[in-house]
Amino acid sequence: MSSLLPALSRGVTLLAVMVLIALLPWISGRDPAASILRARMGDQNPSPETLAAIREQLGLALGPVEHLQRWFVNLLHGDLGHSWISGAPILPGMIKALGVSLTLMSAAFTVALVTAALLCWPTLRRGLNGQDTRSSGLLAASLTAMPEFMLSALFLVVFSVWLDWFPPYGWQGAMHIVLPAFALGLPGGGLLGRLLTNAVAATFHERWIATWAVARFTRAQIARAVLRRSLPALMPQIGMIIVAMTGGAIAVEQVFSIPGLGRAVLGAASAQDLPALQGGILILLLNALAIGVIANLVRVALLGRALGLGALPVATIAPRPLNRRLWIVPVLVLVLLVMLVALGLPRDPFTSSYLRLQPPSIALPLGADGLGRDVLARIAHGALSTIGMAVVVTLISLVIGLAVGLMPRLAIGPIEITKATPPTIAALIVVAAMGPSAMGAVIAVTSVAWAPLAAHTAALVSEIRAQPHVRIAPILGVGALRLIPRSILPAIFWPVLRHAMLRLPGNALALAALGFLGLGPRPPSPEWGLILADALPYVERAPLAVIMPVLALALMSILGVSLASLTRR
Incomplete structure (x- = not known):
C-alpha cells in the first residue's frame, strides 16, 4: 500500500x-x-x-x-462551454491563443538555450583544458533574478522608445517577437546556464574523464559525452523552466499586447468571464503537466541502461572558500533600499499636488506620475508594502512547508503539482474566487511558495530518519509524536528557515508581478508592480517614470542573487 x-x-x-x-x-x-x-x-x-x-x-x-x-x-x-460575455465557443479561441503563446515560448526557449550555452562555454572549455571548472555563476544568477515583466518594461523603454529598433506592440511579424522572446527567455536562460555550468563542472570531476583522456578520445567526443552525462539531471529543472515561462508569458503578452493564451486568460479574469477563465487555466495547467512528463521521459532516454543498472558515476567537487568581499554587494543594496525608503517615507504618496508627468527637480527628485503624484514617495511607501507582504508570505510558507514536508510520501502529489504552477496561474484562480486585492496576492503567492520549502523539508526528513539514533528511537519506545519535536524539527528548522529567507526577494518580485498584472492590490495603492503598470501608458512621454520602479525592482533582484550566491558557496 x-x-x-x-x-x-x-x-x-x-x-x-x-x-x-x-x-x-x-x-x-x-x-x-x-x-x-x-x-x-x-x-x-x-x-x-x-x-x-x-x-x-x-x-x-x-x-x-x-x-x-x-x-x-x-x-x-x-x-469547454461558451463565453459568458461574447457567447462564442471557448475552445477554438483558446487553441488559437495557445498557438501564439507556444510560438512565443519556442522563441524564448531558443533564447534560453543560446544564453545557457554561452554561460556554460567557459566552464566546458576549462574542463577540456584540464583547468579548474568551478565558477561564481554571478552573471547567470543575475539573469535568473530578473522578472519577465521588469525586463519587458525595460526593453520597451530602451529598444522601442529610445532607440526605435523594434516595434513596441503587436504580433504582425518577426520583428515583433524579438523583444518578447528575450524578455521571456533571458531569466530561464540564466537559470539553465547556471544549472548546466554546475552539472558540467561536476561531471569533469568524475573518474571516467581521466580514462577517456588517457585513451586519447578527442576533445569533441569528450565534450559531447560530458553534455550527455550532465543533461539528464537537468531535465526536470528544464521542464520547470518551461513551465515558469507559461506564467511569465502572461506578463510579457500583456506588456507587448500579444494575443496569446496568457493575455486571453487575464482578460477573462478582468471581465469575470468564468467559463473562459476556467478553460484557459485548465489548458495552462495541462500544458505544464505535459511539459513535466516530457522532460522526465527525455531524462530516462538520455540515461539509457545506466539508470536500471545502477552504473551512474559519482563526482566529488570541493566548494570554493567564501570571499568576505562578496558581502559588499548585499550590504550596499540594503543601504540603497533603506536610503530610498528614508527619503520617500515622509512624503505623501497619494496627493496629486504636482503637474502630470512633471520632470525631476530638487523638490521632486524622481518626478511625478501620470496623475501628478510624487514618484519617490510612491516607490518608498511601495517598498514597505511589497516587502511587508513578502515577509508575511515567507513566514506562512515556512510553516506550511515544514508541516507538509514532515509527510514526504503523502505530500508528493501536492508538492509536485504546486511546484508546476506559476504564481500568476494561482493568482488567476484566487482572483476568480475573491477578486483582485492585496490579500488575494498574498494568498496566491503563498499557495505556491510553500512547495519548494516542503520539498526541502521532505528531503531533510528522509535523511534524518535514516540516521542511526533516529532509527533506533522507536525500538526504545519513543513514539512519532515525541520523535518529531525532539529529533527531527530541531535538525531541519534552521536549514529550511535560511532557505525561506533566501526566497524573500523572489516572493517580493512575485507579488510585484501580480500587482503589475492587476491581480494584486488595487489603485491607488503604492505597490511596486502597480506603480510600473500605471507608468507604462506614458512610456513614450515620460520613460523615467517607468525606469525608476524598474530600478527599485532590480535592487531587489540583486539582493536575492547576492544572498543566494553567498549561501551556496
Missing part, C-alpha cells in the same frame, strides 16, 4: 484542482448573472426575473453538484 501512496497523492491532487476550477462560479461568492448583464448591457439594477433567466440559460440554476457533473461530461467531449 505504501508504494501506491505517491501515485494516489498525485491523482487526488490533480482531481482536487480540476474540481476547484469547475466550481469557480460558486466559490467566487458573486452572482455571475449580474456580472454578465453589466458586461453585456451595463444594467446595474436587473430584476430578479432577468437574473433567474440568465442563471437558467447558463446552467447555474442546477446547483454546484449538477454543474460539476455537466462540466466534467462536457470536458470529456472536448467542450
Whole structure:
C-alpha cells in the first residue's frame, strides 16, 4: 500500500484542482448573472426575473453538484462551454491563443538555450583544458533574478522608445517577437546556464574523464559525452523552466499586447468571464503537466541502461572558500533600499499636488506620475508594502512547508503539482474566487511558495530518519509524536528557515508581478508592480517614470542573487 501512496497523492491532487476550477462560479461568492448583464448591457439594477433567466440559460440554476457533473461530461467531449460575455465557443479561441503563446515560448526557449550555452562555454572549455571548472555563476544568477515583466518594461523603454529598433506592440511579424522572446527567455536562460555550468563542472570531476583522456578520445567526443552525462539531471529543472515561462508569458503578452493564451486568460479574469477563465487555466495547467512528463521521459532516454543498472558515476567537487568581499554587494543594496525608503517615507504618496508627468527637480527628485503624484514617495511607501507582504508570505510558507514536508510520501502529489504552477496561474484562480486585492496576492503567492520549502523539508526528513539514533528511537519506545519535536524539527528548522529567507526577494518580485498584472492590490495603492503598470501608458512621454520602479525592482533582484550566491558557496 505504501508504494501506491505517491501515485494516489498525485491523482487526488490533480482531481482536487480540476474540481476547484469547475466550481469557480460558486466559490467566487458573486452572482455571475449580474456580472454578465453589466458586461453585456451595463444594467446595474436587473430584476430578479432577468437574473433567474440568465442563471437558467447558463446552467447555474442546477446547483454546484449538477454543474460539476455537466462540466466534467462536457470536458470529456472536448467542450469547454461558451463565453459568458461574447457567447462564442471557448475552445477554438483558446487553441488559437495557445498557438501564439507556444510560438512565443519556442522563441524564448531558443533564447534560453543560446544564453545557457554561452554561460556554460567557459566552464566546458576549462574542463577540456584540464583547468579548474568551478565558477561564481554571478552573471547567470543575475539573469535568473530578473522578472519577465521588469525586463519587458525595460526593453520597451530602451529598444522601442529610445532607440526605435523594434516595434513596441503587436504580433504582425518577426520583428515583433524579438523583444518578447528575450524578455521571456533571458531569466530561464540564466537559470539553465547556471544549472548546466554546475552539472558540467561536476561531471569533469568524475573518474571516467581521466580514462577517456588517457585513451586519447578527442576533445569533441569528450565534450559531447560530458553534455550527455550532465543533461539528464537537468531535465526536470528544464521542464520547470518551461513551465515558469507559461506564467511569465502572461506578463510579457500583456506588456507587448500579444494575443496569446496568457493575455486571453487575464482578460477573462478582468471581465469575470468564468467559463473562459476556467478553460484557459485548465489548458495552462495541462500544458505544464505535459511539459513535466516530457522532460522526465527525455531524462530516462538520455540515461539509457545506466539508470536500471545502477552504473551512474559519482563526482566529488570541493566548494570554493567564501570571499568576505562578496558581502559588499548585499550590504550596499540594503543601504540603497533603506536610503530610498528614508527619503520617500515622509512624503505623501497619494496627493496629486504636482503637474502630470512633471520632470525631476530638487523638490521632486524622481518626478511625478501620470496623475501628478510624487514618484519617490510612491516607490518608498511601495517598498514597505511589497516587502511587508513578502515577509508575511515567507513566514506562512515556512510553516506550511515544514508541516507538509514532515509527510514526504503523502505530500508528493501536492508538492509536485504546486511546484508546476506559476504564481500568476494561482493568482488567476484566487482572483476568480475573491477578486483582485492585496490579500488575494498574498494568498496566491503563498499557495505556491510553500512547495519548494516542503520539498526541502521532505528531503531533510528522509535523511534524518535514516540516521542511526533516529532509527533506533522507536525500538526504545519513543513514539512519532515525541520523535518529531525532539529529533527531527530541531535538525531541519534552521536549514529550511535560511532557505525561506533566501526566497524573500523572489516572493517580493512575485507579488510585484501580480500587482503589475492587476491581480494584486488595487489603485491607488503604492505597490511596486502597480506603480510600473500605471507608468507604462506614458512610456513614450515620460520613460523615467517607468525606469525608476524598474530600478527599485532590480535592487531587489540583486539582493536575492547576492544572498543566494553567498549561501551556496
